[in-house]
Amino acid sequence: MEKTLKKEKFNSLITGLKDQGYKTIAPKKDSNLVMLDEVQSADEIHLDHVQTNNSIKEFFLPKTEKILSYRIEKNKVSMEEPEGFAVKTVVFGSRPCDAASLPIMDKVFNWDCTDKFWVQRREATTIVTIACDKCDNYCFCTSVGLAPDSKEGSDVLLTKVSDDEYLVETVTEKGEKLVESLGTVFTPADNPGTETLNRQVATVENKFEIEKVKPWLDENFVHKVWAEFSTKCIGCGACTFVCPTCHCFDIVDECTMSKGDRVKNWDGCQFKMFTLHTSGHNPRSTQDQRWRQRIMHKFKYYVEKFDSILCVGCGRCSRVCPADMNISEMLEIIATEESQPVNKE
Amino acid sequence: MIEALRKKAEELLRSKTVDVIYGYGEGSTPERTRPVFITKPEDVNKLTWNKYCVYNLTTYLKRQEARKLGKPAIVVKGCDAKTIIVLIKESQIKREDVYILGVTCNGVGEPQATKCKACDIHTPRIYDELIGEKIENKEISFEERYAEIEEYEKLSEKDKWEFWQKQFAKCIKCYACSSICPLCFCDRCIVDKNQPQWIDPSAHPRGNLSWNVTRAYHLAGRCINCEECQRVCPADIPLNLLNKKLAKETEKNFKYRAGYNIDDELAMATYKEDDNQDFIK
Amino acid sequence: MENIYKPYLMNISDMIDEAPGVRTFRLNFLNEDEGKNFQFQAGQFALYSVFGYGESTFCIASSPTRKDYIECTFRQAGRVTNALSELNVGDTIGFRGPYGNVFPIEEWEGKNLVFVAGGIALPPLRCVIWNCLDLRDKYKNITIVYGAKTVADLVYKHELKEWNARDDVNLVTTVDPGGETPDWSGKVGFVPTVVEQTAPSSEDTIAIVCGPPIMIKFTLPVLEKLGFKQEKVYTTLESRMKCGLGKCGRCNIGCTYVCKDGPVFTAEEISKMPDEF
Numbered sequence: 004m005e006k007t008l009k010k011e012k013f014n015s016l017i018t019g020l021k022d023q024g025y026k027t028i029a030p031k032k033d034s035n036l037v038m039l040d041e042v043q044s045a046d047e048i049h050l051d052h053v054q055t056n057n058s059i060k061e062f063f064l065p066k067t068e069k070i071l072s073y074r075i076e077k078n079k080v081s082m083e084e085p086e087g088f089a090v091k092t093v094v095f096g097s098r099p100c101d102a103a104s105l106p107i108m109d110k111v112f113n114w115d116c117t118d119k120f121w122v123q124r125r126e127a128t129t130i131v132t133i134a135c136d137k138c139d140n141y142c143f144c145t146s147v148g149l150a151p152d153s154k155e156g157s158d159v160l161l162t163k164v165s166d167d168e169y170l171v172e173t174v175t176e177k178g179e180k181l182v183e184s185l186g187t188v189f190t191p192a193d194n195p196g197t198e199t200l201n202r203q204v205a206t207v208e209n210k211f212e213i214e215k216v217k218p219w220l221d222e223n224f225v226h227k228v229w230a231e232f233s234t235k236c237i238g239c240g241a242c243t244f245v246c247p248t249c250h251c252f253d254i255v256d257e258c259t260m261s262k263g264d265r266v267k268n269w270d271g272c273q274f275k276m277f278t279l280h281t282s283g284h285n286p287r288s289t290q291d292q293r294w295r296q297r298i299m300h301k302f303k304y305y306v307e308k309f310d311s312i313l314c315v316g317c318g319r320c321s322r323v324c325p326a327d328m329n330i331s332e333m334l335e336i337i338a339t340e341e342s343q344p345v346n347k348e
Numbered sequence: 349m350i351e352a353l354r355k356k357a358e359e360l361l362r363s364k365t366v367d368v369i370y371g372y373g374e375g376s377t378p379e380r381t382r383p384v385f386i387t388k389p390e391d392v393n394k395l396t397w398n399k400y401c402v403y404n405l406t407t408y409l410k411r412q413e414a415r416k417l418g419k420p421a422i423v424v425k426g427c428d429a430k431t432i433i434v435l436i437k438e439s440q441i442k443r444e445d446v447y448i449l450g451v452t453c454n455g456v457g458e459p460q461a462t463k464c465k466a467c468d469i470h471t472p473r474i475y476d477e478l479i480g481e482k483i484e485n486k487e488i489s490f491e492e493r494y495a496e497i498e499e500y501e502k503l504s505e506k507d508k509w510e511f512w513q514k515q516f517a518k519c520i521k522c523y524a525c526s527s528i529c530p531l532c533f534c535d536r537c538i539v540d541k542n543q544p545q546w547i548d549p550s551a552h553p554r555g556n557l558s559w560n561v562t563r564a565y566h567l568a569g570r571c572i573n574c575e576e577c578q579r580v581c582p583a584d585i586p587l588n589l590l591n592k593k594l595a596k597e598t599e600k601n602f603k604y605r606a607g608y609n610i611d612d613e614l615a616m617a618t619y620k621e622d623d624n625q626d627f628i629k
Numbered sequence: 630m631e632n633i634y635k636p637y638l639m640n641i642s643d644m645i646d647e648a649p650g651v652r653t654f655r656l657n658f659l660n661e662d663e664g665k666n667f668q669f670q671a672g673q674f675a676l677y678s679v680f681g682y683g684e685s686t687f688c689i690a691s692s693p694t695r696k697d698y699i700e701c702t703f704r705q706a707g708r709v710t711n712a713l714s715e716l717n718v719g720d721t722i723g724f725r726g727p728y729g730n731v732f733p734i735e736e737w738e739g740k741n742l743v744f745v746a747g748g749i750a751l752p753p754l755r756c757v758i759w760n761c762l763d764l765r766d767k768y769k770n771i772t773i774v775y776g777a778k779t780v781a782d783l784v785y786k787h788e789l790k791e792w793n794a795r796d797d798v799n800l801v802t803t804v805d806p807g808g809e810t811p812d813w814s815g816k817v818g819f820v821p822t823v824v825e826q827t828a829p830s831s832e833d834t835i836a837i838v839c840g841p842p843i844m845i846k847f848t849l850p851v852l853e854k855l856g857f858k859q860e861k862v863y864t865t866l867e868s869r870m871k872c873g874l875g876k877c878g879r880c881n882i883g884c885t886y887v888c889k890d891g892p893v894f895t896a897e898e899i900s901k902m903p904d905e906f
Contacts, residue, residue, distance in 0.1 A: 033518075035584050056582065066520050067550040070634040073680050078720040080680050084632055115875050115889060119630040140377050224903050234413050235383040239527035241582045244520045251878035254634070254871045255549050258681040265634065265683075268550050269520070270871075270879070276540050277879065278869050281707040284842060286868075286882070286905045290413045296881075296905075304884035325528045325580035326403075327375045327382035542708045 005192040010167040012188050013045035019185045020093050025129075028062060029095040030055050039097060050096060053139045054317060058247035059094060059101035063108070063124045064269070066244070070120060070254070071265040089123035093181065095131045100144050100315040102132045102156035104247035110309040111250060120267070129181050132157035133169065138205040141318030143331040147213055149315055151205045163203040170202060210331045211338035213312070219341035220303040224295070228340070232333055233294035235326040236273070242320035242328070243271030248301070248313045251277070272296045298333060349451070349480045353423070354392040356449060356477055360421050361389040366447045367418025370408050372401040379458060383408065385417055395423070397479075402456045404574040406431040407530035409441060421447035421476075425456070426469030426485070430572035430607025431530045433474055437614055438570075440533055450475030452483045462588065463575045466493045473608065494596045500589050516556040518583035521549070525577035525587055526563055531570050538562060564590035569598040569615035572607040601626075633874055636678055636723030637663050641716060642698065647784040648777075650705040651749060652714055653690065655698050656724065668727075669693055671734060671757035672865060672893040675726025676873050677701060677713065685709035686870045688892075689727060690752040692759035699724070702752035702784060728873040729892050732757045732837070732863060734764075741770040743829045745848055747820045747840030748777050751784050753865045753892075754839050765797060772799040772829050776820040779808030801827050821847040824855075831856035837863045838896075842906070849896055859897035866892045866899075866906055882906050 008016070020027050021043075029048045031040045037052040039059060072083040105125065112121035135142075135151035144150060154160050158178030161169035171189050173179040182189055243249040253270040256263055270277060273293050279285045287293050305313035314330075321329040357369045373384030373394045381400045385408075386392055405422050408414035424432065429450060435441045450472035455464035470483035503511060523539070526532040539547045539559060547562060548555035563577075564587070571591040578588040599605055601624045604615035643655035658664030670693055678684040685707065691700035705714045716722065734757065742761060746754045761768050773792060777783045783802065792800045802815035803823040809815075816823050820840065829836075836857050838848050845864060852862055868880040868887040880887040883903045899906075 033584075056584075067552050067555070070632065071636075075680055078717075080638055080721045080723075082635065082638070084635065111876060111878075116633050117630065118874075118876055119632060123630060230413070234385050234417070235408075236413075237407065237411070237524070237527040239524035239580075240520075240522035241524040241580070244522045245582055250876075252871065252876075253549065253879075254684060254877070256678070256681050256683040257548055257550060263681050265678075266550050267634075270877070271522075272878070274523070280867065280869055281710075282841070290411070292905070299883070299903075300878075300881065304881065307884040308886075321376065323524075323580075323582040325524050325576075327380050329376040332376060543711065545708070 005196070006171040006182065006189040007164065007192050008161060008169045008171050008189055010169075012190070013048060016095075016185065016188045017042065017045045017048075019188055020095075023184060024091055026090050026092045027095055028092060028097075030097075039094065048096065050133065053135070053137055053142070054098060054319065054322075055101075056245070056319075056323075058245060058317065058319060059097050059104065059130075060108075060247045060250070062092065062094060062128065063105070063121050064250060064252070064267075067266055067268045068120060069264045070267050072262070073258075073265070074262045075258075076261065085120075088120060089127040092124075092128045093131060094128060096133045096161075097130060098135055098317070099132050099151060099153040099155070099157065099160070100142075100149060100317040101247050102130050103144075103149050103153055103315045104317075105130070105156040107248055107309075107311045107313060107315070108250055110311060111305075114309070129158045129177050130156060131159040131161065131178070131181070134160060134162040134202070135205045135207075136163045136203040138207045139318070141321045141329075141331070142205075142207050142316065143210045143318060143334075144316035145207045146210045146331065146334070147312050147314050147316040151207050152202070164201045207316075211335045213334075213338075215338040215341035216302050216334055217306060219337045220299055223340075224299075228336060229295045230289075230291040232336070233291045233328070236290045236294055236328055237326055238273055238275060238290050238293070239325060240269075240271035240273055241323045241325065242330075243273055243297070244269055245319040245323050247315060247317060247319070249297075272300065294328075298330075298337075302334070350395070350397050353397055353449070353451070353479045354395050356479060357386060357392045357395055357421065358389045360447060360449075361386070361392070366421040368414075369395065369421045369423070369449070370405045370414065371395040371423040371449075372397060372403065372405075375400065385414060387417060397423075397451060399456050399458060401425070401451075402461060402576075402579060404428040404431060404528075404530055404576050406435065407528055407576070409435065409446070410530065410533040419445065419447070421449050423449045423451055423479075424472055424475070425451055425453040426467070426472045427453075427463060427572065427574050429472035429474050430469070431574065433607045433610050434531060434570055434572060435533075436610065437612075438531075438617075448472070448475040448477075450478045452478065452480035454483065461575055461579070462496055463573055466495060468493070474610065490599070494592060497589055497592045497596065500593070512557070512560075513553065515585045516560050517553060518585055519551055519556040519560060520583055521551040521556070521559065522582060524580040524582060528576045528580045529567070530574070530576075531567060531572070532563070538566075560585070560587070560590070563587075564594060567591060568594040569602070569604060570606050571595055634725070634872070636676070636684075636725040637667075639699070639722050639724045641718050641720050641722065644718060647702060647786070648782050650714075651702060651782075651784055652705070653700055653702040653752075653785075654713075654716075654722075655691075655700050656722070657698055659721065667699075669699075670727070670731035671760040672732040672753075673727035673729050674753075674873070674888075674892060675699075675701070675724055675728060676870070677703070677709070678723035678725070679709055679712040679716065680721075680723060682712035683709050684723070684725070684871070685713070686873065688753040688756060688865070690755050692756055692763055694760055694763040702749075702755075704749045725873060728888055730890065732760075732893055734760060737761075737835050738767045739833075740768065741830070741832075741834040742768055742772070743834055743836045744771075744773045744775075745820060745824055745836065745838040745840070746773075746775045747844040748782060749784065750839040750841065750844075751775055754837060755785060755788070757837065762792075762798070769833070770799065771797065772801070772827065774801045774803070774820065774824050774827055776803040776805070776818075776823060777808070778805045780804055780810045780813050782808070819847070820844050821851045824848055825851045828855060831858075831861070835861050835863065839865050852896075859900060860895050862896035863893060864896065864899065866894060868892070868906065
């Protein structure tokens with residue numbers, strides 16, 4: 004039976020989740036930003052936005068996290084495992100692109116060996132997505148095989164059907180259990196069948212033909228466009244840090260004389276230090292090489308290794324870029340080049 | 349004005365006075381511009397000038413990728429031109445290394461950038477060629493120039509601490525602030541030095557505090573208030589409050605404003621026996 | 630669920646200074662059971678950590694045929710290796726590994742082997758050299774060409790003597806011009822040149838090359854000239870790594886994770902990778 008969630012029930016939803024011991028993450032206004040963050044009440048939830056400034060990534064791969072603690076006494080060391088990092092959580096109101104990033108990242112954190120910090124948080128978290136009813140010029144989910152109402156990675160998908168009502172679709176067993184457990188928070192649709200017709204879903208313009216991107220990348224590791232496009236790049240990490248699929252990290256120790264932590268921190272391929280060897284040799288010593296790495300990793304290397312594009316078209320990197328580097332523009336250039344090859348000099 | 353700019357740029361490239369123009373071009377949306385690097389005279393039509401030209405393009409003087417293109421002419425607003433004065437004073441560039449295409453400016457940004465509200469530098473104080481009608485640089489009082497931080501200064505010490513703790517909690521350590529800063533030109537930044545580890549690399553409260561405070565202090569008496577760090581911060585941290593506060597203290601104590609006069613001695617790199625030392629007691 | 634980032638604790642049971650700034654540690658597992666269950670093969674690497682300073686990546690320098698201990702040799706260069714060099718016998722370090730792929734020494738059985746190493750890159754080959762020497766009957770001629778900047782910079786000096794004295798090893802040592810001492814009896818010249826002069830036969834021979842990028846760059850063409858096919862030339866790549874487990878994304882060269890798919894590659898495999906190492 005079709006179910007809906009009325010806005011007036013948001014309160015009971017949050018209370019219901021709290022009662023069941025869930026931590027609830029939802030979009031929240033923070034001066035000029037809209038951030039996915041912990042909420043205590045429904046009043047805090049902000050849904051009038053295209054995209055949250057932060058991605059869903061940080062709830063599975065935090066910007067900094069302990070992976071080991073230790074104590075040092077003279078020359079003896081004892082180690083302790085971090086605990087309590089995987090808290091029962093519901094992410095409510097994330098966008099379909101963010102949700103779709105999760106199964107893509109599952110591949111790298113599970114292949115060959117399992118990163119429990121990612122995996123256990125994934126297991127503990129239920130994703131309730133709200134389909135996008137609006138988009139902006141930076142959105143390009145439809146160009147990477149997704150849509151503003153994609154279900155990939157979501158456990159429950161909500162779609163606006165009127166100003167105060169959302170159609171509820173359960174996507175996974177986990178989602179079904181959650182909906183069931185909240186009982187009357189979700190109500191049977193007033194007019195079964197019609198809600199599906201009134202779904203308010205944004206129209207995201209298709210900007211480039213994705214199938215043309217990889218063939219071009221296969222042939223053009225050396226090409227003038229890398230440098231031409233990236234001269235303006237200032238080499239910061241904003242694009243990689245706001246990206247829901249960029250997952251590179253650093254491991255460092257932080258300690259006092261007697262105890263310390265080994266921590267995992269976000270790191271990014273646009274920093275010149277990222278690949279610098281101790282000897283001073285740097286395999287990617289210039290920004291065009293680093294920019295190429297970001298594009299190649301997302302649209303060629305990851306595809307070859309894990310059979311997924313490492314991009315969900317959320318557009319965050321382009322929105323925050325200090326120098327207005329626009330990733331979909333780069334991909335448009337690539338897709339066009341693939342159709343009309345020009346000389347590479 | 350755009351036409352005059354393009355004409356001059358074309359002339360500079362044709363005469364080989366410079367190899368490249370660092371200028372503003374159309375951005376990915378109508379509300380944005382982006383840095384462009386014009387090396388061919390026939391490409392000068394890519395140059396533009398409008399109220400969205402917020403960037404301080406002198407930051408590309410520190411980037412090897414831009415420097416590789418040869419001697420530049422840089423489009424600078426009055427505020428940006430101050431950077432060149434500091435860079436010359438700090439021996440980072442020679443005056444003859446850059447051709448300064450000064451543009452007169454009545455303010456940028458939509459809504460208008462904070463720095464424009466008390467602007468006393470509509471016309472650059474240093475240039476090789478001025479584009480646009482000269483606008484008289486009006487003197488603006490000390491109070492008015494630092495009005496932006498008035499509210500902040502009224503906070504108690506405890507409230508200030510809480511305010512910054514909340515702000516720095518948002519920091520993700522992407523280093524956009526230092527990457528965009530034309531005066532953050534150290535080849536190896538202090539955050540990249542780990543023997544010893546001066547600044548915790550983690551984006552936790554301690555690491556974020558030490559990074560943001562160190563960054564601001566390293567710009568004390570040097571920052572020319574282009575506000576680029578604040579503009580680019582993806583976490584929306586009001587970094588310019590720190591810069592502005594330090595600029596105010598520098599002016600109060602040393603009567604020095606960074607980038608205003610090429611003959612001024614640098615506040616932090618000049619020793620004087622009669623320096624005001626009250627602040628250090 | 631197991632924490633893949635948790636290291637074993639190891640005791641430093643012995644140390645040898647090999648060359649200025651270069652030291653070898655002999656390590657034993659603090660937990661004996663862990664030690665008994667531990668297995669590795671020649672070519673693999675590990676992450677060694679000094680608690681409070683972090684982890685550093687280098688190869689296991691001892692042979693898997695010597696089961697009672699692990700040895701590693703490092704040059705004092707960065708934060709972690711400097712901290713390592715402050716440690717003494719009896720101190721505890723962290724050890725994560727073994728990681729990465731291996732030298733296919735079983736495939737090499739019945740063949741001649743030529744090892745070429747430069748400077749601090751002998752340790753990664755020492756593991757496989759000893760492994761093959763400990764199984765000496767399985768291989769035909771074994772040639773080792775090893776060079777360093779100066780005589781002092783040569784590592785494993787005691788073992789070089791031992792190899793030199795053996796009839797079943799052809800050891801050629803060299804130092805860069807100007808790096809020789811009055812009593813130096815080895816060659817003077819850069820490694821690629823010395824390889825050319827030594828001219829090992831490529832007939833039924835495997836070459837294993839390890840050294841700084843510049844040495845590898847000039848040695849590969851020499852081997853090609855001597856008739857070595859690319860698939861018969863092996864090397865082990867150095868790359869900046871953090872996790873060693875194919876997660877952190879740092880060591881990627883194209884879609885290759887050096888930490889998982891490497892560090893051992895043939896020259897043929899390397900020729901197909903993007904030029905980013």
